[in-house]
Every structure is written in C-alpha cells, then in structure tokens.
Amino acid sequence: MIDDNLQSVRARIAAACQAASRDPSGVRLLAVSKTFGADAVIEARAAGQRAFGENYVQEGVQKVTELADPTLEWHLIGPLQSNKTRIVAEHFDWVHAVDRLKIAQRLSEQRPLERGPLQVCLQVNMDAGANKAGVPPDEALALAQAVARLPHLALRGLMSIPEPTTDPSLELQIHQRTRALFDTLGQSLKAQGLAPSWDTLSMGMTADLESAILAGSTLVRVGTAIFGRRPRAVGVSASAASTA
Numbered sequence: 001m002i003d004d005n006l007q008s009v010r011a012r013i014a015a016a017c018q019a020a021s022r023d024p025s026g027v028r029l030l031a032v033s034k035t036f037g038a039d040a041v042i043e044a045r046a047a048g049q050r051a052f053g054e055n056y057v058q059e060g061v062q063k064v065t066e067l068a069d070p071t072l073e074w075h076l077i078g079p080l081q082s083n084k085t086r087i088v089a090e091h092f093d094w095v096h097a098v099d100r101l102k103i104a105q106r107l108s109e110q111r112p113l114e115r116g117p118l119q120v121c122l123q124v125n126m127d128a129g130a131n132k133a134g135v136p137p138d139e140a141l142a143l144a145q146a147v148a149r150l151p152h153l154a155l156r157g158l159m160s161i162p163e164p165t166t167d168p169s170l171e172l173q174i175h176q177r178t179r180a181l182f183d184t185l186g187q188s189l190k191a192q193g194l195a196p197s198w199d200t201l202s203m204g205m206t207a208d209l210e211s212a213i214l215a216g217s218t219l220v221r222v223g224t225a226i227f228g229r230r231p232r233a234v235g236v237s238a239s240a241a242s243t244a
C-alpha cells in the first residue's frame with residue numbers, strides 16, 4: 001500500500017511540476033513518517049524512498065538508530081527545544097524548524113565533526129499564525145546572516161507551515177510570499193558571500209503540495225498521502241489531544 005501511495009504522490013508531484021513548467025528533478029519528496037513505526041519506513045525504502053521526516057526528537061532518534069541505514073536521510077521537521085539539540089545534532093542530517101539563533105548555535109557546537117555540517121532551514125511564520133513557531137519575515141534576514149556564519153551548519157533555505165485554509169487563492173498567495181522572501185534572502189546572502197548552498201524551499205504537505213510547487217517549493221513534506229492517516233493528533237499536546 002505504501003508503494004502504491006508513493007507512486008501516486010510522485011505522480012502528483014510530476015503533474016504539478018508540469019502544470020508549473022518546472023523540471024520534476026527540482027522538487028524533492030520528504031516522506032513524513034512521524035507516528036509510524038520503522039516497519040513503515042522499511043516499506044517506503046523498498047519502494048525507493050530515501051529521505052524521511054520526523055517531528056518528535058525521541059521518536060525520530062529511535063527510528064534512526066533502529067534502522068541504522070547510512071543510505072537514509074533523516075530530517076527533523078518539528079519544533080526543537082534547546083535541551084534536545086545535542087541528540088539531534090548527533091542523529092539527524094537536516095533540521096527544518098530553526099527559528100532562533102540560540103538553537104542554531106547549539107546545533108553547530110554539538111554537531112559531531114565527522115558527520116560534516118548539519119543542513120538547516122529557517123522556519124518562517126509567513127501568515128502570522130498566533131501559536132506558531134517560526135521567525136517573523138522581517139527578522140528572517142538577520143537570523144539567516146547569523147546562522148550562515150556558524151561553522152558546522154549549512155544554511156539551505158526556508159521552511160513554512162501555513163495555517164490550513166480552504167481558500168485556494170489565499171493558500172497560493174501565502175506560498176508565493178514565502179517564495180518571494182526565499183528569493184530576496186538568497187540574493188542578500190549571496191551578495192555578502194554567505195550561505196553558498198541556499199537552495200531549499202521546504203513547503204507543501206499532503207493537502208497543498210500542488211500550490212506549493214506552483215509557487216516554487218523545492219521540497220515537499222508528505223505524510224498522510226504516503227503512510228495513511230495518523231493514529232493520533234499531531235502538533236498538539238497530549239492532554240489537548242485526549243480532550244479533543
């Protein structure tokens with residue numbers, strides 16, 4: 001089933017690229033395996049998937065160590081607290097949700113040298129979602145400049161998680177604003193000789209990957225369409241989930 005689902009997601013990505021006149025090789029698929037076990041990752045791996053996204057540090061590290069497969073690429077896409085930076089710097093290849101300098105500094109200091117630089121994106125709060133993580137757009141350049149100077153990180157780009165909306169034109173508009181910020185920051189950084197590997201716009205999930213690709217996403221993070229519905233609410237605290 002995961003095999004079929006992956007094929008349909010790849011077909012959706014290909015169709016979206018065609019509609020946007022983009023080369024499909026410019027959009028990577030990150031399979032978001034949060035809440036699913038290592039068996040699901042193994043199934044996706046058998047179907048050719050290599051990059052996996054996890055939200056929760058403990059759960060992610062458990063899968064990374066259980067699978068112990070250096071051909072897999074692990075991305076932390078959930079929020080990160082400073083007391084967990086070390087274990088993340090030691091186990092993950094990418095971190096998408098950096099939104100404070102302090103977190104970036106700790107990740108850089110704690111990155112094991114033999115693993116090479118940790119790949120990071122800055123999470124930007126594009127639609128001013130009240131409870132949401134992410135740097136405000138007008139503070140993104142200053143943060144990007146500081147993060148780009150850290151020795152053991154490679155700053156790759158931006159990540160966004162817009163509020164879900166049923167209004168397709170609003171959805172596209174927010175994605176387009178994120179893309180515009182991505183381009184502006186990239187130009188400024190480049191002009192200063194910073195962030196030479198700035199190339200990643202992590203944007204789009206199961207529900208909005210088409211509009212994200214139309215707006216210029218280079219990496220879509222897809223969970224539900226690959227692994228099925230998650231067994232429990234995600235992104236809310238355990239107590240909030242149990243009363244929901």
Ligand SMILES: *Cc1c(COP(=O)(O)O)cnc(C)c1O
Nearest residue numbers: 032077205206207221222223224
């Ligand atoms: C869960 C999650 C996804 C995947 O969402 P789906 O709607 O299941 O595709 C993508 N990005 C982040 C940050 C997530 O937490």
